Amino acid sequence: MAMREDRLLPADPAVRPVARxxxxxxxxxxxxxPHGHVDPRMLLADEPFTDPTALFITPDHYVTRLLHAGGVTLDRLGVGQGPLTEQRSREAWRLLCANWALLRGTPVRYWLETEFAGIYGITERPSAGNADDLYDRIAGAAKRPQELLNGFGIEFLATTDDPADDLGPHRELARTVKTRVAPTFRPDAYLEPAAPGWAGKVERLGAAADTDVSHYQGYLAALESRRRHFKANGAVSADHSHADARAEPVDHPERLYEKALRGEISAEEGAAFRRHMMLQMARMSAEDGLVMTLHPGIHRNHHPPTFQRYGPDTGHDIPTTVEFTRALAPLLARHGTDPGFHLVLFTVDATVYSREIAPLAGFYPSVYAGVPWWFLDNPSAIRHFQESVTEIAGFSRLSGFIDDTRALCSIPARHDMSRRLDAGYLAGLVCTHRLDEDEALETLTALVTDQPRKVFKL
Incomplete structure (x- = not known):
């Protein structure tokens, strides 16, 4: 498992030295x-990582879904079971090592190899034979979360948070760690009135905002209040993920809201209300400056038995088709040229990037193309993105790399992969005389640091 210096760089001997x-x-x-799911409470507690399974397997559905597809059940991996005994943790770790071949050709293997070598100095390929030795070496070299944050050189780390959260851990982290750890406003559950338990969630939102939410205007006021609370605690963005990207006004939204509170709203009416609320979310972002990020088109919890037993985010969220051009027309008609409004669009459909998102980002000053995200965060999809999107919209319309991970240790591995792939692509432009090398370096530096700072207003 030698970590070769030129991994992922172009094989062409004329291009590789430039890429290097x-x-x-x-x-x-x-x-x-600027977008991820690391638990801020874990960072604040700063307990040393002595359990390799809890570090590399159970929080990372990229890992568990591949093992599950190969016949390893999630219960054997410790998913959804809380802290494991050492025996159970070792058993799960042995399963990863014994089934290492299931990861061949995937970015997951690249990330794990980079983590093992870069953090723990492990360069042996995992197997059933060395599983316990690797477990002991990782457990014996216990690292603390804040130590890793500093060692990784993470300047800014966004978490994902419920609008009703107090955000106390973020206030404590702001006083104790060098890394800026910021909350992200994620209101999805409060915008889907046909979902079970919605009225109770809205009541909780109203309590957090100290606002009467028995009527539609109070509901809007509560959302605006919680956005202000998030911004006061360092938030820079509001994140949205629904079944589609549609943003459309409805007549008399207060009537739909009242039906929803009574539990009488239909699925169709609920979708109409949510699409109306996406316009309201855009309005709020235009007013308060929180960047609006949108990543629709996911069938959440595709396998009901797995969801019932293990809960959400356990590897069975599956992509669906999604359309942006017509769906966002009402929103962009209102805010597409608003100064200060930033809208970052993501998709899990590679064709949509070049067909819709790149042309939108290539016209609207508010729109940015979110880099390949989830299922597309692999070398081949990223290379396709580089070629198809930048030639339509240019490099200045990209978001910068998004790691979207719950696994703290995978963050530097994912960013390293992105930097290598971007270096390779830009080196190709240099060698085909489309860019000078100084321009390529300026562009790469911007993609790594300047662009995400600009897009997310850091």
């Missing part, structure tokens, strides 16, 4: 992570 020079110039720049 570009990569070396940016490899140690700070990490900007």
């Amino acid at each position: 020079r570009l990569y070396e110039a940016v490899r140690d720049l700070p990490i900007i992570s």
Whole structure:
């Protein structure tokens, strides 16, 4: 499992030296992570990582879904079971090592190899034979979360948070760690009135905002209040993920709201209300400055038995088709040229990037193309993105790399992969005389640090 210096760089001997020079110039720049799911309470507690399974397997559905597809049940991996005994943790770790071949050709293997070598000095390929030895070496070299944050060079780290959260851990982290750890306003559950338990969630939102939410205007006021609370605690963005990207006004939204509170709203009416609320979310972002990020088109919890037993975010969220051009027309008609409004669009459909998102980002000053995200965060999809999107919209319309991970240790591995792939692509432009090398380096530096700072207003 030798970590070769030129991994992921172009094989062409004429291009590789240029790519190597570009990569070396940016490899140690700070990490900007404006969208992810690391638990801020874990960072604040700062307990040493002595359990390799809890570090590398159970929080990372990229890992568990591949093992599950290969016949390893999630219960054997410790998913959804809380802290494991050492025996159970070792058993799960042995399963990962014994089934290492299931990861061949995936970015998951690249990330794990980078983590094992870069953090723990492990360069042996995992197997059933060395599983316990690797477990002991990782457990014996216990690392604390805040130690890793500093060692990784993470300048900015965004978490994902419920609008009713108090955000106390973020206030404590702001006083104790060098990394800026910011909350992200994620209101999805409060915008889907046909979902079970919605009225109770809205009541909780109203209590957090100290606002009467028995009527539609109070509901809007509560959302605006919680956005202000998040912004006061360092938030820079509001994140949205629904079944589609549609944003459309409805007549008399207060009537739909009242039906929803009574539990009488239909699925169709609920979708109409949510699409109306996406316009309201855009209005709020235009007013308060929180960047609006949108990543629709996911069938959540595709396997009901798995969801019932293990809960959400356990590897069975599956992509669906999604349309942006017509869906966002009402929103962009209102806010597409608003100064200060930033809308970052993501998709899990590679064709949508070049067909819709790149042309939108290539016209609207508010729109940015979110880099390949989830299922597309692999070398081949990223290379396709580089070629198809930048030639339509240019490099200045990209978001910068998004790691979107719950697994703290995978953050530098994912950013390293992105930097190598960007260096390779730009080196190709240099060698085909489309860019000078100084321009390529300026562009790569911007993609790594300047662009995410600009897009997310850091």
